[in-house]
Amino acid sequence: MTNVLFGRTPAMATMPTVTETTVxxxxxxxxxxEKGYGTQPLTLEMLERxxxxxxxxxxxxxxxxxxxxxxxxxxxxxxxxxxxxxxDLFAAQNRDKNMPGVTVIRQVEEKYGDNAVEAHILRRVxxxxxxxxxxxxxxxxxxxIAYHQKGIQVGFGPQVIICHNQCMLSPELYIASYGDKxxxxxxxxxxxxxxxxxxxxxMDARNLIETDRAKIERLKNIVVTADQMLMIIGQLxxxxxxxxxxxxxxxxxxxxxxxxxxxxxFTEDMLEAYKLHDRVTAWDIYNSATEMYKAQRMDIPQLLPxxxxxxxxLNDWFNVA
Numbered sequence: 001m002t003n004v005l006f007g008r009t010p011a012m013a014t015m016p017t018v019t020e021t022t023v024x025x026x027x028x029x030x031x032x033x034e035k036g037y038g039t040q041p042l043t044l045e046m047l048e049r050x051x052x053x054x055x056x057x058x059x060x061x062x063x064x065x066x067x068x069x070x071x072x073x074x075x076x077x078x079x080x081x082x083x084x085x086x087x088d089l090f091a092a093q094n095r096d097k098n099m100p101g102v103t104v105i106r107q108v109e110e111k112y113g114d115n116a117v118e119a120h121i122l123r124r125v126x127x128x129x130x131x132x133x134x135x136x137x138x139x140x141x142x143x144x145i146a147y148h149q150k151g152i153q154v155g156f157g158p159q160v161i162i163c164h165n166q167c168m169l170s171p172e173l174y175i176a177s178y179g180d181k182x183x184x185x186x187x188x189x190x191x192x193x194x195x196x197x198x199x200x201x202x203m204d205a206r207n208l209i210e211t212d213r214a215k216i217e218r219l220k221n222i223v224v225t226a227d228q229m230l231m232i233i234g235q236l237x238x239x240x241x242x243x244x245x246x247x248x249x250x251x252x253x254x255x256x257x258x259x260x261x262x263x264x265x266f267t268e269d270m271l272e273a274y275k276l277h278d279r280v281t282a283w284d285i286y287n288s289a290t291e292m293y294k295a296q297r298m299d300i301p302q303l304l305p306x307x308x309x310x311x312x313x314l315n316d317w318f319n320v321a
Contacts, residue, residue, distance in 0.1 A: 028115040029091075039090045039296045042117075044070060047089070051105055051121045062177070063191040066125045066147040073143060073154075073198055077131060080202050087142065088128035088164060090295040091120075099123060099149050124148045126295035126303065128164065134209045135161070139216070141209055142166050143198070148301050151178035154194060155304045156201045158212050165290035168307040169212040173201060176304075218320045219283035229270050229280065232317065236263055239313075255302070257310035262292050282318050286310060 029040050044067060053061040064072070070086075077084045094101040101124030109119035125148070131141040142159030144166045146152070156173040159166050168174060175197045179188045189197070201208060224232070240260055242252040258266055269288040273280045289310045293303050315321040 026117070028113065028117060029120060030115065039092045042089055042091055044086060044089065046117050047091075047122065047125065049117045051108065051119070053121060053123070062147065062152060064152075066122065069147060069152065069191075070127050070129070070145060072195060073129060073145065076195070076199055076202055077129070077143075080205075082202070082205075083132045085130045085132070086127060087130035087159075088126070088295070090126045091122040092124040092126070092295060092300055094124055094299070096149065101148070124300050126300050128159075128166065130159065131205070134206060136213075138162075139167075139213065141205065143201075144304060146300050146304055150301050151176060152191070152194060153177075153301070153304045154198055155307070156198070156208065158209055158216065160287065160290070163291060164294070165287065166293065166304075166307065167212065167216070167286075167290065168304065168311055169215045170208065171308055171312060173208065174304060174308055215320055216283060219286060219314070219318070220281050222282035222318050222320070224280050224282055224285065226274055229274070229285075232285070233263065233267050233270070235317075236266070236313070255305045255309045257289060257306055257313050258292070259298075259306075262289075262298070265292060282314055282320065286314060 026043060026046050029042075047070075048067040052065050055061055060068075070089075074084055074086075092101050101122070103121040103123070104115075105119050105121065109116055112118045125146075127145040127147075129143040129145070131143065134141050138161065139158040140161050142157060144153075144155040146154075153174070153176040155166065155168050157167045157169055175189050175194050177189055177191065177194060236256070236258050237260075239252075239254070239256040240258065240263065242250055243254050243256045245251050266288050269291075270280065270285070273284055273288075290307065292298060293307045295303065298306070
């Protein structure tokens with residue numbers, strides 16, 4: 001097993017100029033064990049001040065530190081002249097006893113004070129970079145970055161401005177440093193490949209966004225009847241059961257679009273939509289799901305894969321690819 005060393009690292013030589021919208025106390029975090037707290041909003045400067053994990057040779061455990069990955073992608077955006085802002089930046093705790101999402105180094109806490117930023121190791125970070133150059137009245141452009149114990153994931157696509165919902169309408173606009181069930185193309189890439197792929201997306205950003213917005217319009221034009229919706233809910237439930245069951249005869253190794261608690265919320269959303277509106281569209285279905293695909297509402301490693309799985313589900317159901 002690889003030993004883990006902790007250490008502070010110097011700031012990068014060149015830092016991108018970027019707007020950050022998060023307003024927080026930048027001296028300390030809350031008590032991660034306090035009931036009701038699962039995620040902590042933070043800034044890039046705070047993230048850099050945390051403890052960073054190294055391997056026995058003093059290199060970043062994931063090949064790159066979380067703050068460096070975000071800054072590298074922001075720098076690429078700057079190279080293309082894009083206007084960016086850090087739309088969301090969260091750290092999250094989880095229940096892994098061996099490698100929790102947050103660890104507090106008590107000796108460092110004694111030096112800097114209770115819950116000091118500098119005393120924390122953050123292993124579960126989600127960032128949402130907004131590129132405003134292609135904005136219209138409904139959507140902006142989002143680069144989603146998930147950095148966690150399993151590895152690194154990056155996704156690209158339009159984002160609903162009013163609710164920060166990330167869209168993953170093109171399955172190929174996703175890349176990860178590890179393979180996982182249902183992730184498909186893009187799993188197991190090294191850091192250089194990830195950054196090179198993101199650069200290619202940025203180079204072709206206008207075309208990619210226009211393609212995805214055309215898919216949004218197709219989804220908006222697909223009316224879903226109440227009977228169809230009940231069949232969709234049944235299919236989503238069956239997919240979840242087949243993925244989670246211990247019965248080998250029906251088990252399927254896949255990433256499902258919604259877990260059971262999410263299916264309940266989704267069903268409530270759809271039943272309410274039929275009560276309040278004249279019609280429900282395929283876009284309404286996707287919007288309901290993306291409202292749950294947020295760092296504050298679900299397990300970060302599943303956020304982008306489940307989003308992609310929902311898109312694949314809708315593509316199969318309505319043929320909108």
